[in-house]
Amino acid sequence: MRVLILGGTAEARALAAALAPEPGIHVVSSLAGRVSNPRLPAGEVHEGGFGGPEGLAAWIHDNAIDSVIDATHPFAARMSASAAEVARRTGVPLLVLRRPGWTEGPGDSWHRVASLDAAAGLLPSLGRKVFLTTGRRSLPVFTAIDGLWFLARSVDPPEPPIPANVRILLARGPYTVEGERELIAEHRLDVLVTKDSGGAMTTAKLVAARELGLPVVMVDRPPLPDGVRLVSTVDAAVGWLGGR
Known part of the structure; x- marks a missing residue:
């Protein structure tokens, strides 16, 4: 076969x-x-x-x-x-x-949306410093929003030019809850945007967001x-x- x-x-x-x-x-x-x-x-x-x-x-x-x-x-x-x-x-x-996929639990503050565009539209009402983990190809959807700053994590670098309000973090999972907490605190992030990818390799960011009280914008599959x-x-x- x-x-x-x-x-x-x-x-x-x-x-x-x-x-x-x-x-x-x-x-x-x-x-x-x-x-x-x-x-x-x-x-x-x-x-x-x-x-x-x-x-x-x-x-x-x-x-x-x-x-x-x-x-x-x-x-x-x-x-x-x-x-x-x-x-x-x-x-x-x-x-x-x-x-x-991931399931919202006690202590979580999730906002489920159907698309990246919907996630971008919701962000200004939730925070100003954004932990963006939706992949390098999604950057253009978000970076034109006035008044927001992004820490964008991806495995490979996005295509230049990179807007001034974006810092790129190149990293590959799995991640730890401690590491995600430190990252959020270091950059004073106040909202997380992610896709509902599921799995254990990247779930630590959701645990850290729950513990630190960050809202999560979750893009549905x-x-x-x-x-x-x-x-x-x-x-x-x-x-x-x-x-x-």
Whole structure:
């Protein structure tokens, strides 16, 4: 069985590590190439895009792929849409593996919004010094807002020029609660903006925000394409593949 994992997440790497040693399974993990020096999964790796649904369908055909598991980031809506379209068109079985999103708990002050634009519109009413953790590509949505200062954290640097009201912090998780508390205190941040990515690697900022009384602007995930099968754990994905 030849399995294509659309990857780039910790779950995708864990899935590849679980499948690669199995006899009779050949794993190919696809990385979009948007992060420099990515953590490479076990097995064969395909780097770069496919060129939309047409390119993905051709690649699946040319490489005799039997099953596809979409384990991309919860906000990789375009890739998920392409995978779903190709599965409908070709009949190649598709499974979506998504870690659960975060849940607001006692002491949290979350403001859920549907988009980055909505998050930007809400910010002036919540604070002036913003901890921005929505990724380097989102900077233009926020930086034109008057009266706000941003500490923007990302794995890779954003495209220049960088506005004067933005300080870039290059870092890769996992993070600690103590480290996040110190970062918030050092820069006197008073509001956090993040996407509902879920997972343990970056949850420390939410704990620190709760402990320090910071409001959190939480951008909801885009909806999955209609009709796809969804699981939330690597074990469930392995079981689905075993059933095939």
